[in-house]
């Protein structure tokens with residue numbers, strides 16, 4: 267994902283895009299004064315000043331007194347001694363890679379499309395090449411990358427480390443991703459499900475900061491959830507907690523890709539939504555459905571409203587079980603906002619225990635499409651030995 271894609275509207279994404287512009291300018295131009303950074307990036311001097319202060323606090327840049335044009339000046343440069351960490355998030359149709367000095371200090375990112383039925387080897391090769399490319403652009407070597415977090419959009423067995431489903435991501439079945447990626451990257455690798463990582467990203471750097479009990483729901487081609495309990499990510503016995511997409515909504519419903527009948531995902535996953543529109547609208551992509559719904563297309567709005575209703579029933583179950591303070595909606599489909607949120611809220615209020623439903627707040631994701639890759643960086647930072655600079659940074663933001 268490039269910076270302009272990372273910034274659809276919100277204050278947080280605007281700040282993130284500005285931060286990336288400053289870091290990229292320093293990476294490409296070398297040390298500069300704040301006036302020069304403002305001139306080079308087109309950002310206002312006040313914005314640059316705030317950004318540099320923030321980057322200095324997090325250790326991503328170094329400040330050095332100097333003389334410029336006969337005057338005293340402070341030169342800002344990328345922190346050379348920084349340990350680098352990387353986050354890799356495989357989506358259903360793409361892979362995104364981010365390189366940073368901490369989960370908040372991303373110095374570069376790249377995205378590449380992946381075919382839906384790609385083999386694991388191909389996905390991992392492409393991700394490794396993207397990472398190498400980012401590292402070289404930053405003027406570093408792979409030896410500077412000390413840890414990598416990887417997200418997979420399927421259950422990952424935390425005991426065996428393998429992608430734990432025969433049918434959810436067929437090309438990755440049984441692959442021990444951490445070991446395979448470690449072989450390619452020569453750095454320690456942590457692997458988790460992308461919904462878990464998105465929850466972790468929002469917990470450390472986004473809308474779930476300070477929340478004790480929360481749920482992150484990822485609505486994309488599939489649907490998944492990451493659970494925050496007692497202020498930390500809850501993975502369950504084998505790492506597959508939060509598989510909300512495969513909760514049974516109707517025992518006699520359509521057969522799901524997991525082999526069960528009537529899973530939530532058969533109603534609100536991309537395949538179900540697109541099938542429902544095929545006879546009236548012809549072949550559409552998920553992105554088409556989102557765009558058309560936002561433009562007011564009644565059919566597209568209707569299937570998304572129905573999806574919101576079904577989602578609310580499943581979420582009511584979660585609310586009764588866990589009594590969370592906050593539920594965050596993220597993933598591509600969350601971009602339709604109230605088209606899904608309003609019917610979801612109505613179902614939730616109808617189906618959950620009133621006191622639990624009344625105490626839960628529904629929020630939109632703050633990190634948006636970056637939540638999983640930021641979570642991957644958080645999980646990478648956690649692999650570093652205590653004392654590494656980046657770990658201190660990661661801890662300071664929690």
Ligand SMILES: [Zn+2]
Nearest residue numbers: 512522524529
């Ligand atoms: Zn299923």
